[in-house]
Amino acid sequence: MKYLFIVLLTFFLAVGFHSCSSDIDINAPWTDITVVYGLLNQNDSIHYIKVNKAFLGDASAYEMAAISDSVNYKNIDVYLYKINTSNGGHDTVKTYIFKDTVMDKESGTFATDNNIIYYNTEALITSSESNNIEDYTFALKIYIPQYDKNVTASTKLISKLLVSRPNSYQPTITLKGISDYSVEWTSTEGAKLYQLILGFHYYELTATDTTEHYLEYPTSTKISQTDLGGEDMKQTINGGTFFQYLASNIEANPNIKRIVKEECLDFIFFVGSTDLNTYIEVSSPSNGIVQEKPAYSNINGGIGIFSSRFNKSIAGKELDQRTIDSLAISPLTNGLNFENYANTLNFWATINVGN
Template identity: 40%
Template sequence: MQIYKYVIKISKFANMKKITSIFLLIILSFSSCESDLDINSEWEEVTVVFGLLDQSQEKQYLRINKAFLGDESAYVMAQISDSLNFLPQNLEVKIERVSTLGNVLDTRILVDTVMLKDSGTFASDNNIVYTFDTDDFLKEDKLYYLTITHKNTGNIVSARTNLIHELELMSYFNNPNFKMGFYGISGDFTSSSVEWSHSKNAEMYQLTMIVNYTEYGITDTVIKSIQKDFPLIEHDGSDEYIQQISGEGFFNFLAYNIKKSSTVNRRINDIDFSLSAGGGDLQTYMNLNIPPTGVVQERPIYSEITNGYGLFSCRINKLQENVSITTTTKEAISNHLDSLNFIFP
């Protein structure tokens, strides 16, 4: 069986709409299975699950779908929502908080809701996801057991995950006088860095930089942003991690991602940093979905779902907003990127 190859960034998992698109592509891949599972030979209930618990989000989401069952083309069946979705009234979906001794401490019953999806290959009506409010249910030192019961058949699909402990960014972000610089008073580029401590149960990290600027047009003023996702960093046993940002790279990032204009003026504002971390099962899943470069295109399917397929793991996000930029850097942006019409002061 071959699962659809898709390049995924940890940060993308914060957006359920993007998760939906990725997840449905995975379901479509079941149509290309040749040996491990023949879903057209005899009816079989095949459940595909995708969920990531993240205590930094207000709501938790879970996708539960079925593989294509029938003799039609998978692309034809993808347009029919009944081919993708189980009837919510036929499922009981619950997540239990469990102590390290195995005692059930609390339970959440997930409710179904419909989430908007862009039109395309897959049916956009009845795009069903299952959700619950985070509240104080997610505790970083507990285990979480997912159970999906198919009421009509008695079939039970299950999985478990832990949570990633809270992320801790470098302490000097807490200093109100701290400023990040990429150009020195000597007239040379300088590097800056973002550092963080390892969080328990995290197996990979990814830093995202969002540069905010104001654009002054003839009739309006708009605050805009550009975003850079740095490469994944896998946990190697270290206690501390660092992402270097070179001055030259920062200036090139602005030059390549902001359109030249002679009709607007711009002013650089500040930087937001978003640090995302993923659990071990998510790391394995993403590594298996790296696009193949050799002759062999087939990859082993990965699933840690009991009696089903998919992924149930954890992620967490830490946002550091409004990091100031040094005056020297702002002036250099105005001088060296003059085609972008940045003004100073």
């Protein structure tokens, strides 16, 4: 579900590699360049920081990128400091020590073996601090003993997201045919980047088994005009487009009957900071005649991005009767064998009795 994370990582690798090739004078004395990637989210149970080094050598860049020793440091220290800046103060209230681990990585240009990443599992915000998240700044410090070098960055967390639609007064959602459903929220301070993912739960029934399934429908990214907060924003979901997505991502099989789960819809919001939005905008390909774009980094003593993101879910919304009947008979989805509303109600009653 972490679409923003994945998209940014793609941009990060691209701009990091580009910076190494175009901004470094190959005839200049060797210089260590640290590349940092990290996004803090107080809702995450594990916090990750990726630290690599840019490289120069006699071999081709692609050959060197495939060697883990070309991109990894050895024996570095990664710290995160929580600083209370309320009332003009600058008090460090907690220090987080990050440990290193090796994570699996998909094959590609960069080395897949010894893919080192740094992590910490401690909570960024306690329950007593949750109403005053804006009082805290998180400062990253990476110490590289080999070069007696400090790399630093800092970020605020994104504190909240106010969603006005859907709400508790609207138990069912209409998404049939050409109808549109408008999801509405208010932008939050310190953020500019917003993406909604619609999660869809359903059952598959065969002659011998009943299994629950889940599919995510990503919507386009929305960008607020400012990062001051208070801006009314919305994302429109078209029923026909949603049906088409289901048809394209669920396999039609005459031997499988499908039934919508009673609380079948999850509205999942991902929010990105102003720095994150700037990084993505600067790193994306240019559509104009001038292809060269300025690099963006908020890392002191290195390059990359250290910022914040936030996620919020409104789970368990129901589709209304008209939408469930439309799923069963629409030319877009009738090949998926979704049951009509009457049969769906009967199945729900059976499931509820079993529970």
